[in-house]
Amino acid sequence: MNDYMRDVQYYETDRMGIVHHSNYLRWFEEARTYYMAQMGYNYCDIEASGVMIPVIAVSAQYRSGAKYGDRVRIEVGITRLTPVKLSFCYTVYDSVTGEQRVSGASDHCFVDADFRPCSLKKKMPAFYSELEQRVNKA
């Protein structure tokens, strides 16, 4: 699995001169989407098939701020999977120096198109099985 590479955009910085802390949650989303795409599962297709994977909790620790002009590398891992829940972890590094910027985690549940909890294991057994093999192997 390749890490997710991302250039800092001007509109993502704030007047402190660094990326606004809320944007890392958006990068986490980009990074886990890329992760699943590399597994062969586009999140768009997953939703089209009737399963949504909303965020139910998120956390982030900010060590140092990414700046405009920086390129970051984001490592993604799966830390937990049950038929009804899924957790990811993320680490954001400067792509050049390797310095750690931010780490974080997100917890998700599986719901159907009517927002009712559902079992991914039943709904998408092949995808579930693929995820299972990746738990803690980031």
Place this chain on the structure above:
Amino acid sequence: MNDYMRDVQYYETDRMGIVHHSNYLRWFEEARTYYMAQMGYNYCDIEASGVMIPVIAVSAQYRSGAKYGDRVRIEVGITRLTPVKLSFCYTVYDSVTGEQRVSGASDHCFVDADFRPCSLKKKMPAFYSELEQRVNKA
């Protein structure tokens, strides 16, 4: 009609120390929503009744940048209305000094829930009539 008042938020500034230019389009949206709400039409209810009013064109001229700590006042006017189209204009002022920050305009069409063009005059005649009375009276 009251003007729309808005505090600049930290996350809306960029590393230049001023509000990122893209955010004024969001403020225009807030301001026209507030304008319609004062007319007695919540945009949320309008959409619930089956009419959407998407933006089909937008423009903005930036004179001076709003800064964190500023409060802005946004004037809204209706410049044009036909059964199938609607245009707004906006002027953003510093609420204290009155200095002009940004002016802009947005053009909209009316579509139904399936994104097909529709006539607001037929779909919501009372709302249409109310809008008509406000053209060029901002």
Place this chain on the structure above:
Amino acid sequence: MNDYMRDVQYYETDRMGIVHHSNYLRWFEEARTYYMAQMGYNYCDIEASGVMIPVIAVSAQYRSGAKYGDRVRIEVGITRLTPVKLSFCYTVYDSVTGEQRVSGASDHCFVDADFRPCSLKKKMPAFYSELEQRVNKA
């Protein structure tokens, strides 16, 4: 202290029809800014006096999604204060039904204009003292 009231904006929703989870971190920022402003300390003035209070960690738990047309009420509390660190907690409720939407927390440090850690107790003793009186009284 008044809670912070906030209308959901259209641009804050995503295609799931609810507020994108990253935006709650921005609302937390708005709410703590409002909280400090009620104490008589505008964050803009705090930065102007040479102290910045960056976020060093954040977490959020999402119970139910705020929708367009909703108005939310955000309670803020101070959970911890040391001369070099400050923590807030937040609870977002629907302003009409009282239903809980999201809860969260943020940890902050104090730094000077050169991003060097500093003691708020030394730099702004009156503000520090005011904060101290509010710990765990939200």
Place this chain on the structure above:
Amino acid sequence: MNDYMRDVQYYETDRMGIVHHSNYLRWFEEARTYYMAQMGYNYCDIEASGVMIPVIAVSAQYRSGAKYGDRVRIEVGITRLTPVKLSFCYTVYDSVTGEQRVSGASDHCFVDADFRPCSLKKKMPAFYSELEQRVNKA
């Protein structure tokens, strides 16, 4: 010059199921940054050398909405250059079908670190000359 390729992100969509119109201004920014980078000028370095190129006007026409799962291709051109001003035009296409999504334009001026207007021709003659050769050749 290569066009700028961009995947639609989930957080960029709104409850209408399409990319919120304000985000195209951010994509324009990404695209013109990429355009200048291909010329050998990173915008970050330009600012570091004491020249900022703020947006003074912007416009966009929305033909059809990009959706989550789409990849867009953005063509950039330079439409006008004077020692003190610069204008870009943009066209956003679906990368697969070639369908046009949005077109737009942005006008910029050149200012120094103190936000005073300056001549790019004097400040950065080589960059100015490179830009000049690209006017209307997008």
